[in-house]
Amino acid sequence: xxxxxxxxxxxxxxxxxxxxxxxxxxxxxxxxxxxxxxxxxxxxxxxxxxxxxxxxxxxxxxxxxxxxxxxxxxxxxxxxxxxxxxxxxxxxxxxxxxxxxxxxxxxxxxxxxxxxxxxxxxxxxxxxxxxxxxxxxxxxxxxxxxxxxxxxxxxxxxxxxxxxxxxxxxxxxxxxxxxxxxxxxxxxxxxxxxxxxxxxxxxxxxxxxxxxxxxxxxxxxxxxxxxxxxxxxxxxxxxxxxxxxxxxxxxxxxxxx
Amino acid sequence: xxxxxxxxxxxxxxxxxxxxxxxxxxxxxxxxxxxxxxxxxxxxxxxxxxxxxxxxxxxxxxxxxxxxxxxxxxxxxxxxxxxxxxxxxxxxxxxxxxxxxxxxxxxxxxxxxxxxxxxxxxxxxxxxxxxxxxxxxxxxxxxxxxxxxxxxxxxxxxxxxxxxxxxxxxxxxxxxxxxxxxxxxxxxxxxxxxxxxxxxxxxxxxxxxxxxxxxxxxxxxxxxxxxxxxxxxxxxxxxxxxxxxxxxxxxxxxxxxxxxxxxxxxxxxxxxxxxxxxxxxxxxxxxxxxxxxxxxxxxxxxxxxxxxxxxxxxxxxxxxxxxxxxxxxxxxxxxxxxxxxxxxxxxxxxxxxxxxxxxxxxxxxxxxxxxxxxxxxxxxxxxxxxxxxxxxxxxxxxxxxxxxxxxxxxxxxxxxxxxxxxxxxxxxxxxxxxxxxxxxxxxxxxxxxxxxxxxxxxxxxxxxxxxxxxxxxxxxxxxxxxxxxxxxxxxxxxxxxxxxxxxxxxxxxxxxxxxxxxxxxxxxxxxxxxxxxxxxxxxxxxxxxxxxxxxxxxxxxxxxxxxxxxxxxxxxxxxxxxxxxxxxxxxxxxxxxxxxxxxxxxxxxxxxxxxxxxxxxxxxxxxxxxxxxxxxxxxxxxxxxxxxxxxxxxxxxxxxxxxxxxxxxxxxxxxxxxxxxxxxxx
Numbered sequence: 001x002x003x004x005x006x007x008x009x010x011x012x013x014x015x016x017x018x019x020x021x022x023x024x025x026x027x028x029x030x031x032x033x034x035x036x037x038x039x040x041x042x043x044x045x046x047x048x049x050x051x052x053x054x055x056x057x058x059x060x061x062x063x064x065x066x067x068x069x070x071x072x073x074x075x076x077x078x079x080x081x082x083x084x085x086x087x088x089x090x091x092x093x094x095x096x097x098x099x100x101x102x103x104x105x106x107x108x109x110x111x112x113x114x115x116x117x118x119x120x121x122x123x124x125x126x127x128x129x130x131x132x133x134x135x136x137x138x139x140x141x142x143x144x145x146x147x148x149x150x151x152x153x154x155x156x157x158x159x160x161x162x163x164x165x166x167x168x169x170x171x172x173x174x175x176x177x178x179x180x181x182x183x184x185x186x187x188x189x190x191x192x193x194x195x196x197x198x199x200x201x202x203x204x205x206x207x208x209x210x211x212x213x214x215x216x217x218x219x220x221x222x223x224x225x226x227x228x229x230x231x232x233x234x235x236x237x238x239x240x241x242x243x244x245x246x247x248x249x250x251x252x253x254x255x256x257x
Numbered sequence: 258x259x260x261x262x263x264x265x266x267x268x269x270x271x272x273x274x275x276x277x278x279x280x281x282x283x284x285x286x287x288x289x290x291x292x293x294x295x296x297x298x299x300x301x302x303x304x305x306x307x308x309x310x311x312x313x314x315x316x317x318x319x320x321x322x323x324x325x326x327x328x329x330x331x332x333x334x335x336x337x338x339x340x341x342x343x344x345x346x347x348x349x350x351x352x353x354x355x356x357x358x359x360x361x362x363x364x365x366x367x368x369x370x371x372x373x374x375x376x377x378x379x380x381x382x383x384x385x386x387x388x389x390x391x392x393x394x395x396x397x398x399x400x401x402x403x404x405x406x407x408x409x410x411x412x413x414x415x416x417x418x419x420x421x422x423x424x425x426x427x428x429x430x431x432x433x434x435x436x437x438x439x440x441x442x443x444x445x446x447x448x449x450x451x452x453x454x455x456x457x458x459x460x461x462x463x464x465x466x467x468x469x470x471x472x473x474x475x476x477x478x479x480x481x482x483x484x485x486x487x488x489x490x491x492x493x494x495x496x497x498x499x500x501x502x503x504x505x506x507x508x509x510x511x512x513x514x515x516x517x518x519x520x521x522x523x524x525x526x527x528x529x530x531x532x533x534x535x536x537x538x539x540x541x542x543x544x545x546x547x548x549x550x551x552x553x554x555x556x557x558x559x560x561x562x563x564x565x566x567x568x569x570x571x572x573x574x575x576x577x578x579x580x581x582x583x584x585x586x587x588x589x590x591x592x593x594x595x596x597x598x599x600x601x602x603x604x605x606x607x608x609x610x611x612x613x614x615x616x617x618x619x620x621x622x623x624x625x626x627x628x629x630x631x632x633x634x635x636x637x638x639x640x641x642x643x644x645x646x647x648x649x650x651x652x653x654x655x656x657x658x659x660x661x662x663x664x665x666x667x668x669x670x671x672x673x674x675x676x677x678x679x680x681x682x683x684x685x686x687x688x689x690x691x692x693x694x695x696x697x698x699x700x701x702x703x704x705x706x707x708x709x710x711x712x713x714x715x716x717x718x719x720x721x722x723x724x725x726x727x728x729x730x731x732x733x734x735x736x737x738x739x740x741x742x743x744x745x746x747x748x749x750x751x752x753x754x755x756x757x758x759x760x761x762x763x764x765x766x767x768x769x770x771x772x773x774x775x776x777x778x779x780x781x782x783x784x785x786x787x788x789x790x791x792x793x794x795x796x797x798x799x800x801x802x803x804x805x806x807x808x809x810x811x812x813x814x815x816x817x818x819x820x821x822x823x824x825x826x827x828x829x830x831x832x833x834x835x836x837x838x839x840x841x842x843x844x845x846x847x848x849x850x851x852x853x854x855x856x857x858x859x860x861x862x863x864x865x866x867x868x869x870x871x872x873x874x875x876x877x878x879x880x881x882x883x884x885x886x887x888x889x890x891x892x893x894x895x896x897x898x899x900x901x902x903x904x905x906x907x908x909x910x911x912x913x914x915x916x917x918x919x920x921x922x923x924x925x926x927x928x929x930x931x932x933x934x935x936x937x938x939x
Contacts, residue, residue, distance in 0.1 A: 020856040021507055021534045025516045045848050050519035066520040097852040119866035185907050192397050208395045208560035215394035223783025226326040227270055229414020235270035
C-alpha cells in the first residue's frame with residue numbers, strides 16, 4: 001500500500017505540474033472572446049508564431065535566432081488572433097491568467113485529489129507499520145533506537161567508572177576517543193534512523209522532549225571527544241561527568257515520564 | 258554582564274580567544290571580497306566555513322601552535338559569518354546599477370542599503386537561533402557542509418589515516434576543479450581539450466548519448482556538489498527526482514506539445530522552460546512545502562521554544578541565548594528596517610521634473626549622453642548635480658509616491674492636472690500604485706517593515722531547511738519573491754525600496770542558513786551554542802559593509818574601463834542581478850506568472866502531507882536549480898548509497914564523509930585562490 005501511495009503521489013505531481021504548465025498557454029480557438037481580459041483582450045507574454053520565407057524556411061536574425069510573427073506585449077485583438085490562426089499557431093502564452101481559459105484545470109484538480117489520496121495511503125501504511133514495529137521491539141528490544149539510547153548512556157557511565165583505573169593520561173584520552181567515537185559513528189546513527197519508531201511510541205511532542213534532553217548529553221560527549229583529541233583531559237573528564245549527570249533525564253523521557 | 262563575558266571567554270579549554278576572532282575577521286573580510294567578485298562574475302557564491310576551518314588549523318595550530326578543535330570551530334563560525342553576506346548583496350544591489358539608478362559612496366541610498374543589510378544580518382541570525390533545537394537536535398537535519406566541516410575539524414584527532422583521507426579529498430577536489438578554474442586565468446581548461454561533450458565546466462552526457470537537445474542531461478564538473486550529495490545520501494535523491502521532473506518531463510513535453518513559442522529552438526527549450534514555468538513552479542513548491550513543513554513541525558517547534566525559554570531562565574545563561582536577547586535583537590533590526598523603509602519611501606521617485614523635464618534628482622556619469630571623454634562626462638555630471646542642489650525643489654505626493662519638481666511654479670502646474678493625467682505620468686514611468694498607496698507614509702513604512710520582518714522569519718526557515726536537507730539555498734529565488742512583494746506593497750516605482758528590503762532579506766536568510774550550519778558543526782564537535790551565537794551576532798555587521806564597498810569599487814572600475822558598471826560588456830556581468838532586473842521589469846509590465854507560484858505552492862503543501870514534510874521543499878528546490886548542479890549532486894547521493902551497500906553504513910560515514918568534505922574544501926579553496934588572483938591582477 002505504501003508503494004501504491006508513493007506511485008499515486010508521483011503520478012499526481014507530474015500531472016499537476018504538467019497541467020500548471022498550461023495555465024498561461026490558452027488555445028487559440030475560433031471564439032475571439034475566449035481571450036478577452038479586463039476591458040480588452042489578453043496580452044502576449046511571449047512572442048507568437050514565426051516568420052517563414054517563400055520556401056517555408058525560418059527567417060533568421062543576424063544572430064541566427066528565429067523571427068516571431070507577433071512580438072511579446074501585443075494585445076490579442078480579433079485581428080491579431082486571426083493572423084496567428086492563419087499562420088497555424090494553436091496556443092499563445094499570455095500575461096493574464098483566467099480559470100475560464102485554463103484548458104487543463106480539470107487535470108490539476110485531479111492531481112490535487114491524487115496527492116491527497118496518495119498521502120492518506122502512505123500515512124495509513126506508516127501508522128500500521130509503526131504499530132507492528134512497536135510490537136516487534138517489545139519482543140526484541142536490542143535493535144530499537146531505545147536500545148541505542150540505553151547503550152549510549154551505558155557507554156558514558158562505563159567511561160566514568162573505568163577512567164580512574166587508567167593511570168596514563170594518554171590511555172584515558174584514547175579510551176574516550178574510542179568509546180565516544182563508537183557512540184558517534186554507530187549508536188547516534190541508530191537513534192537518528194529510528195526517528196519514526198520513537199515518534200510512533202512517544203508522539204511528536206514526547207519525541208521532541210526526549211531529543212532535547214538526549215542532544216545535551218550527546219553534545220557533552222562530543223565535547224569530551226574533542227577535548228580528549230586536543231589533549232585537554234580535565235575538560236574531557238568534566239564533560240563525561242556532565243553527560244552522566246544528564247542521563248537520568250533522558251531515561252525519564254525515554255520512559256515517557 | 259560580567260558573568261556573560263566570563264562565560265563566553267572562559268579559558269579552561271581554548272574556545273573563544275582573541276586570536277581566533279582576529280583571524281576570523283581578517284580571513285572573513287578577504288574571503289568576502291574575493292567571493293563578492295566571483296559572484297558578480299559567475300553568478301553564484303561559495304560558503305566559507307570549510308575554507309576557514311582548514312585555514313584555521315593552519316594558522317591557529319600550525320603557526321600559533323595552540324589552537325583547539327573548538328577554537329577553530331569558533332574561527333570558522335565567525336569567518337563564515339563575515340563572508341557569507343556577499344551573496345545577499347550581489348544578488349540584489351547591482352540591479353540598481355543595471356537599472357541606471359545612481360549609487361555613490363557618498364550618497365544616502367548607499368548607506369541606507371548598507372544599514373538595512375546590517376539590520377538584516379542581525380535579524381536573520383537572531384531569528385533562526387530559537388529554531389536550532391528543532392532543526393538540529395529534534396529534526397536532525399543533516400546540513401551536509403556543517404557535517405563536512407565537523408569532519409575536517411575532527412580529522413587530526415580521528416587519527417592520521419583520516420587526515421590523509423581528508424587531504425586526498427582536498428587534492429582530488431582541487432585537481433578536478435583546476436581545469437574549470439583555469440578558464441578564469443586564461444589557461445587551458447576542459448573546454449579547450451577538444452572533446453566534443455566537455456564544456457568549460459560540464460560534461461554533456463545528453464550529447465554523448467544522442468539525446469534530443471531539449472532533453473538536457475548535463476553533469477557539472479563540481480566536486481563541491483558531488484561531496485555535498487555524498488554527505489546528504491539517500492534523501493538527496495528527491496532533489497534528483499525534482500530535477501528529472503523539470504528538465505526531463507516538463508520541458509521536453511511542453512516543447513513537444515507546442516506549449517513554447519515557435520521561435521524557441523530545441524536547444525533553447527531548457528532555458529525557456531526554466532524561466533517560463535520551471536522556476537515559478539519550483540519557487541511555489543518551495544514556499545508551499547516549507548509552510549507545510551512548519552505546520553507539521555509545530556509540536557517540535559513548540560518544544561524547542563519552550564526549551565530555549567527555559568534556558569534563558571538559567572542563571573549564567575545556560576546553553577542557548579535566551580529569548581529576551583533574541584527579541585531585543587529582532588526589535589532593533591525591525592526598527593532599522595522601518596527607518597530605512599521610511600527614509601527611502603520619503604525620497605522622490607523621479608529624477609526629472611514631470612512638468613519642465615529638468616533634472617531634479619542625482620545625476621550619474623552614466624546619465625550623460627554624447628561623445629564625451631570620461632573627464633568631460635564627470636564634469637558634466639558634477640555641474641548638473643550642483644545645479645540640482647541649487648534648485649529649491651518642491652514635492653507633491655500622488656499614488657503613494659513622492660514626486661519632486663524643479664520649482665514651486667512647476668509644482669503648482671502639476672496641481673492643476675487632473676487625476677487621470679497624474680496617473681498617466683506614474684504609469685509612463687512604470688510606477689503603478691502599490692497596495693499600501695492609501696496609507697500615510699509612517700504607517701506604510703511600518704507595514705513594510707512588519708511584513709519584511711515576518712517574511713525574513715519565514716524565508717530564513719525555508720533557507721535553513723533547504724540548507725539542512727541538501728546544502729543548496731535558493732537565495733536568489735527568495736530575493737526575487739521579496740522584491741516582487743515589496744513592489745506590490747509599495748508600488749512598482751519603489752525600486753530602491755524594494756531592492757533595499759530585498760538586500761536586507763537576502764543577507765538575513767544567508768546568515769540564517771550560515772548560523773544553522775555552524776551550529777550543526779558546533780553540535781558535532783561539542784561546542785556550546787551560546788558562544789557561537791554571541792560571536793556570530795557580534796561580527797555579522799562587518800560582512801555587508803565589505804560587500805557593499807567591493808560592489809561599489811568594481812562598479813566604478815568597470816564604468817571607467819567599459820562605460821557601464823555591470824553587465825555582459827564587463828568581466829562582471831552580475832547574472833543574478835540581471836535575472837532580478839528581468840523580474841522588476843516584469844512586475845512593472847504586469848508580466849509575472851503569479852498563478853504558477855500559487856499552483857506550485859499548492860502542490861508543494863500537498864506533497865508535505867505524506868510522512869516526509871520536507872518533500873515539497875526538495876522537489877521545488879531542484880526544479881529551480883540548473884540541472885548540471887543537480888545531476889552531479891545526485892551522483893554523490895547514489896555513490897553514498899552504493900558505498901553503504903558495499904562497505905556498510907558506518908564505513909560510508911567514517912571514511913566517506915571526510916573524503917567528501919575534502920572535495921568541498923578542494924573546490925572552495927581553489928576557487929577562492931583563483932578569484933583572489935583575478936581580483937588582484939584585474
